[in-house]
Amino acid sequence: AAEGERMEWTTIYKNFAETAKEEGLPKIAVVFQQIAEVEEQHELRYRKLLENVRAGKVFQRDEPVKWRCRNCGYVHEGPSAPKVCPACLHPQAYYELFVENY
Template sequence: EITAEYPAGVIGTTEENLLAAAEGEKMEWGTLYPDFGKTAEEEGFPNIANSFKNIAKVESQHEKRYRKLLENVKENKVFKRDKPMNWKCRNCGFIYEGIEPPQNCPACQHPQSYYELLAENY
């Protein structure tokens, strides 16, 4: 029998939400999944225990990402960098080079919030 519940939390400011998310991920990789793995191991499921150990590694990366996003929000660097970067509109794919993306995409007119740093990871 599996019994579990997970608290949903409260919606706060962006900074509060990112901090809560980071702390949640920390709890998951530091306590939750290791405990699940220990239980699986004790109950004779080594493959499942190994999966939980690997999921904990994923959750650790999630925590790092949320903390970096929080840092960017606090330092007003979500849509601004210290040097020119390539920014990609997630709606149409337009690439803009600059310290920050335009308020509206010159190609599709979507707002700045549609921009992300271009990741050439292919």
């Protein structure tokens, strides 16, 4: 997936932007350039996720952190996400790092 994102931001959207410029469509060229920037961030995210998978840190951290069940919202604090949510019994795969973004 990361390689696909890389191709999108380094080649596909770059070429779209160049074509739009050549065709006298500078506003569309800017949009394609901005989409390329988004695709670059996708690549970086996928590579970080892959790092976490390889390091065994998807559901495990070195220090206690907050984990949130995406099914019911239960929040657990500890170095790892529970194997099973004690509130709704969903598996560990439903957990993500808890982030307050409000």
